[in-house]
Amino acid sequence: MSEIVVNARDVTKVYKMGEFDVHALRGVSLDIARSEVVSIMGPSGSGKSTLMNVLGCLDRPTDGEYLLDGEKVENLSDDQLSSIRNRKVGFVFQSFNLLPRQTALTNVVLPLRYAGVNNQEAHERAMAALEKVGLGDRIKHRPNELSGGQQQRVAIARSLVNDPAVILADEPTGALDSKSGQEIMELLLKMNEEQGTTLIFVTHDPRIAAMTQRTIHLKDGLVEEDGL
Amino acid sequence: MKIFQIILEALDSLIANKMRSGLTMLGIVIGVAAVIAMMAIGAGVQNSITGQIEGIGTNLIFVSSGNQQQDVRNPKPLTLADADALADPLAAPSILAVAPSVGTNQEVSAGRESSRISVTGVTPAYANVANETIAEGEFISQEWLQGRSAVAVIGPDTAERLFGYSVGTIGETIRIAGTPYRVVGVLEAKGGSGFGSQDDRVLIPLTTAQSRLIQRNVRDSVDSIQVQAVNSESVAAATEEISQILRTRHHTEVGIDDFTLFSQDSILNIAQSITGILTVFLGGIAGISLLVGGIGIMNIMLVSVTERTREIGLRKAVGARKRDILVQFLTESMLLSLLGGLVGILLAVALAYGIGAIAAASGTPIDPSITLSAVLLATLFSMSVGLLFGIYPANRAANLQPVEALRYE
Incomplete structure (x- = not known):
């Protein structure tokens, strides 16, 4: 097996809800290799969103170990987590999450600005990313001037622009019609083929899971089945 | 991020809500205008009284009986x-x-x-x-x-x-x-x-x-x-x-x-301290309106933070640190108050000369004097109002957890 990018050992996550503890993850262990395409499935309440938050460094695990691209994550501060997300993780959300008043280009530039990349280089890289997703002629458009599929392409360009170790896609086709959903899936898979980007899909859509090499089923905060 | 970009972005987001930004600024405009105008009038009164006392003569000592x-x-x-x-x-x-x-x-x-x-x-x-x-x-x-x-x-x-x-x-x-x-x-x-x-x-x-x-x-x-x-x-x-x-x-x-000496200097001092107190008093009352304007800024910034929770979550997801978010919102509130302050200075000039004209027309000429220091003070003060009242909302934004912010509807 090639180099491991995602390495989670006995990851647990406990939320306090008033007086009760909610065990969202009860000990998840996962290895995902570079350039792998993985889907994480499970019914609602299975902990797949929590797992995505932990894998994406949006949240710390309560217990267990997590190495992302060789960096320990579990004890980092908020700002250190920001920095790791900035360098190693790209997000594609169901609802795109673009800044509505900014153009496609500035939306894609955003992660580079927080990375401290200088303006000119940031713009060049953002342009390149937008061209890769086929929006080279739409860079000055604002999200409300773009179709859903195009908006998701901008989001993909934004997730790619920092050359991350892993892209986490949370129901990336959930807000799209089936045709543009299909196109988005194809685009993401093409990025994997061309650039070797590691892809993790979080979904409950079996059609998406069918397009990935490996599907991890979660249930009640545990890995029920890992199609390794 | 470069300062220039931060300011540009803040301006952009203020322009996106023109009406709201304008009304919020109005609070600062009125506050700053009131403070400067009152100080200008106070200084004018002081000058005119000092001038009158000096008109009596120079280096005088008044001797009276008793x-x-x-x-x-x-x-x-x-x-x-x-x-x-x-x-x-x-x-x-x-x-x-x-x-x-x-x-x-x-x-x-x-x-x-x-x-x-x-x-x-x-x-x-x-x-x-x-x-x-x-x-x-x-x-x-x-x-x-x-x-x-x-x-x-x-x-x-x-x-x-x-x-x-x-x-x-x-x-x-x-x-x-x-x-x-x-x-x-x-x-x-x-x-x-x-x-x-x-x-x-x-x-x-x-x-x-x-x-x-x-x-x-x-x-x-x-x-x-x-x-x-x-x-x-x-x-x-x-x-x-x-x-x-x-x-x-x-x-x-x-x-x-069995006599009393009273020097012109002491009269001058008394007059100056009275008008000085008057100026501070007027300025202080006007300052309250600036305070109210500041609270207006805080209020609007809190609304803005709530409205833009998802945006904050996204920014954090793609790598914004606490400081980045803090600076972003502080820049917005300070820009609001600074712009308000600048407009307020213009209004203050109009106001001071308007009151001066009214005073002249009613027979008690006051020559309002707007000093550079008053203008600088007001500018600085309005910026610090923006900073002071922006800190709480900005801090709130900066401390949002990305997971919760992204989930916010």
């Missing part, structure tokens, strides 16, 4: 002889000139016009000491003083009042308490207003006043003596010399003077 702070048995009145003693250059080298005077309000009439006007008996030295210049004719001379002549020098407003014109009244006759006096001179207008116009008065020889007009118990007594020091440095020395001479002449007990 002691306001202590009970003194049988205080002796000031007399012409006291004044002569003070004028002795050997005994009092710091004293340049001495001008004793008596004064009351009298019925002054000319033809059918009649009015109660301040009448002061003075010596020729009074012209220099009190900074009076003659527009027409001449001032009261030594001969008229010695001759107890029935002559009068009148102020320009008095001439206007009694004769209807201020030029060419020399040789006319006015009646003071029924007695005719010949007008020998008209004073130059001093302008100003407030306590007792300097331009509406009648001056007659001191001796004439003492013998004919103003009867006092003690012969030769005068109401007050104005002493002019040689220069501003010698005011203190002159004060000491006056005290020494008068104590000796009045045989006062040690530590209990």
